[in-house]
Amino acid sequence: MNTSAIFERIKAAAIEDWQRYVDHEFIRQMEAGTLAQAVFQQYLIQDYLFLIQYARAYALAIYKSPTLEDMQLAQGGLNAILGEMHLHIRLCEGWGLKKADLIAAPEHAATIAYTRYVLDCGQRGDLLDLHVALAPCMIGYAEIGRRLAPALAANPNHPYREWISEYASEGFQQAAQASINHMQQLADRALTEARFLDIVAIFSKASQLEADFWQMGFDLAREKN
Numbered sequence: 001m002n003t004s005a006i007f008e009r010i011k012a013a014a015i016e017d018w019q020r021y022v023d024h025e026f027i028r029q030m031e032a033g034t035l036a037q038a039v040f041q042q043y044l045i046q047d048y049l050f051l052i053q054y055a056r057a058y059a060l061a062i063y064k065s066p067t068l069e070d071m072q073l074a075q076g077g078l079n080a081i082l083g084e085m086h087l088h089i090r091l092c093e094g095w096g097l098k099k100a101d102l103i104a105a106p107e108h109a110a111t112i113a114y115t116r117y118v119l120d121c122g123q124r125g126d127l128l129d130l131h132v133a134l135a136p137c138m139i140g141y142a143e144i145g146r147r148l149a150p151a152l153a154a155n156p157n158h159p160y161r162e163w164i165s166e167y168a169s170e171g172f173q174q175a176a177q178a179s180i181n182h183m184q185q186l187a188d189r190a191l192t193e194a195r196f197l198d199i200v201a202i203f204s205k206a207s208q209l210e211a212d213f214w215q216m217g218f219d220l221a222r223e224k225n
């Protein structure tokens with residue numbers, strides 16, 4: 001099939017689920033600086049557990065790589081996760097939570113659902129299926145980082161400066177672009193017309209699971225109150 005600008009086409013086909021993810025109430029409140037800290041803390045603790053499982057998904061992407069270049073790109077993703085986890089440890093330390101406390105937290109159903117879904121896409125499918133399941137995470141956070149960056153300039157005391165800066169950073173934006181480029185290569189090699197709807201379904205599902213992940217922060221904070 002004609003696979004030009006494949007990421008834009010997949011996103012357009014899944015636009016409602018994508019919007020519900022990148023424009024979730026959590027993001028709106030974060031942008032405004034009004035998101036309750038308890039909600040953000042619950043999210044971030046679960047996100048640490050999420051990243052451990054997500055690192056396994058990138059490791060699976062190395063295993064599923066037909067070429068050395070695919071392997072190197074997946075390895076870059078794995079390294080980026082290890083770097084991202086420093087943000088979580090730093091922020092949690094500021095609240096008096098140690099790494100051991102994070103690891104000991106029980107995984108929420110939304111964390112399990114999302115990470116195991118991605119791992120399953122990789123186990124039963126090929127590298128394109130897995131890459132598409134991984135895409136909303138990387139590319140969505142880059143879109144959110146770009147959108148929220150102006151809020152930092154407007155408010156010098158923005159409470160979520162560190163988090164927003166991480167995803168708005170040049171390094172992170174480049175990594176997301178590299179992920180789009182890799183998706184393009186994989187699609188050029190393996191995407192057929194017959195597979196397109198299956199690929200869109202994976203992207204939609206992962207986007208829905210991202211939206212559920214934001215929602216989990218509100219739900220957990222309410223339960224603990």
Ligand SMILES: Cc1ncc(C[n+]2csc(CCO)c2C)c(N)n1
Nearest residue numbers: 047054077080081084137138141213
């Ligand atoms: C629920 C959730 N979704 C996406 C990310 C962002 N993220 C996770 S792994 C990875 C790839 C390399 O760092 C990126 C961008 C997150 N932290 N939590």
